[in-house]
Amino acid sequence: MFRMNLYKEFDFKVDRALGVNIYDTQGNRYLDTFSGIGVLALGHSHEEVLKAQQLQMKRFEHISNFFIQDDAEEIAKILVIKTGRTGQVFFTNSGTEAVEAALKAVKKKSQESGRKKIMTFSNAFHGRTLGSLSLNGFERMRKPFEPLLDNVVRIPFNNLEKFQEAIDKHINETVALFLEPIQGSGGVVKLDQASADMIKNTLGKYDVLLVCDEIQAGLGRTGKFYAYQHLGIHPDIITLGKAIGGGLPLGATVFLNGTETIFQQGDHGSTFAPNPISIAGGKVVVKKISEIMDTIEEKGAYFVSNIKQTEKIQEIRQTGLMIGITLTEPDPKLRVKAQEKGLLINVLNNRIIRLLPALNIEYSEMDEMIGILNELLS
Numbered sequence: 001m002f003r004m005n006l007y008k009e010f011d012f013k014v015d016r017a018l019g020v021n022i023y024d025t026q027g028n029r030y031l032d033t034f035s036g037i038g039v040l041a042l043g044h045s046h047e048e049v050l051k052a053q054q055l056q057m058k059r060f061e062h063i064s065n066f067f068i069q070d071d072a073e074e075i076a077k078i079l080v081i082k083t084g085r086t087g088q089v090f091f092t093n094s095g096t097e098a099v100e101a102a103l104k105a106v107k108k109k110s111q112e113s114g115r116k117k118i119m120t121f122s123n124a125f126h127g128r129t130l131g132s133l134s135l136n137g138f139e140r141m142r143k144p145f146e147p148l149l150d151n152v153v154r155i156p157f158n159n160l161e162k163f164q165e166a167i168d169k170h171i172n173e174t175v176a177l178f179l180e181p182i183q184g185s186g187g188v189v190k191l192d193q194a195s196a197d198m199i200k201n202t203l204g205k206y207d208v209l210l211v212c213d214e215i216q217a218g219l220g221r222t223g224k225f226y227a228y229q230h231l232g233i234h235p236d237i238i239t240l241g242k243a244i245g246g247g248l249p250l251g252a253t254v255f256l257n258g259t260e261t262i263f264q265q266g267d268h269g270s271t272f273a274p275n276p277i278s279i280a281g282g283k284v285v286v287k288k289i290s291e292i293m294d295t296i297e298e299k300g301a302y303f304v305s306n307i308k309q310t311e312k313i314q315e316i317r318q319t320g321l322m323i324g325i326t327l328t329e330p331d332p333k334l335r336v337k338a339q340e341k342g343l344l345i346n347v348l349n350n351r352i353i354r355l356l357p358a359l360n361i362e363y364s365e366m367d368e369m370i371g372i373l374n375e376l377l378s
């Protein structure tokens with residue numbers, strides 16, 4: 001094999017995909033709960049997304065940041081307006097690049113203030129490039145690449161006592177806190193309200209920037225446009241990726257509350273971003289998500305309320321259509337068993353089933369998925 005295989009690949013070849021369905025080259029149909037790792041908010045090959053992308057492809061495929069793109073301006077406006085604040089957006093090609101842009105801005109701010117420390121939480125996934133990896137809360141991912149950025153203060157997630165300790169010790173030297181409000185790769189775990197209140201009551205007072213990583217949980221996934229909106233906190237910077245490009249590579253860093261003036265011309269850039277075709281599809285996604293927002297929490301609640309509680313299930317966590325099912329015992333065969341029944345599931349560490357289905361999934365499609373999961377977990 002000439003391809004580097006760094007993922008646990010499935011043993012079939014995909015022929016085509018539509019909605020929540022993936023069809024293999026043998027003609028088998030699978031129900032997809034991966035959605036391209038949380039990318040396809042409107043499912044595979046959504047007609048309006050495809051149409052917008054095709055039309056754009058015929059106009060121009062790439063022009064670079066030297067030229068104005070009206071559609072990019074339109075998405076940026078929506079991303080800012082949804083925060084209720086003022087700000088500006090820098091587009092990237094991926095999630096990790098959106099985090100890198102945020103990190104660079106934070107580093108620049110740090111030079112002005114002399115505050116060098118950045119706080120992050122355990123089990124937060126911020127990306128794999130060296131900057132975002134430095135903030136990543138998974139030691140096993142960081143370790144092989146150390147030394148990474150220093151001055152990172154690591155705090156156990158949802159541990160108020162340790163959070164208070166870190167604040168007491170480091171807050172005066174801290175420039176920013178990076179937060180994934182609902183941890184995706186960490187197993188679909190929401191920040192608890194006590195920690196959120198601590199953030200709300202402390203950060204602003206000490207002039208510490210709050211950066212919310214909404215790459216997985218943002219853009220309607222949890223039933224609100226931004227996941228932080230469940231918690232009553234207000235970020236200064238938001239990072240976005242995954243769903244925003246309508247299936248094509250796109251990320252965004254939303255700079256709010258004055259942080260939009262940190263970068264001056266020449267401070268940051270990208271050859272490709274924002275790709276006009278990604279932007280064309282993304283415009284459809286961002287608008288459609290707003291239209292179906294009211295249905296998302298209801299669908300998520302329906303999904304989990306129909307999963308039969310058995311001794312194989314330790315806990316189910318759900319916000320909107322971001323669902324995590326923790327098994328009582330790890331089951332290394334569960335993914336294959338699900339595949340044999342026509343269901344594609346991501347099982348983190350053989351223990352947590354993470355479901356990120358398309359946000360426009362039909363109830364009948366959920367019923368099919370629920371039926372298979374209930375069989376598997378009975």
Ligand SMILES: Cc1ncc(COP(=O)(O)O)c(C=O)c1O
Nearest residue numbers: 094095096125126127215216241
């Ligand atoms: C919360 C979060 N941040 C950052 C990233 C990195 O995004 P990308 O893989 O597009 O670089 C991911 C990817 O899974 C993510 O879930």
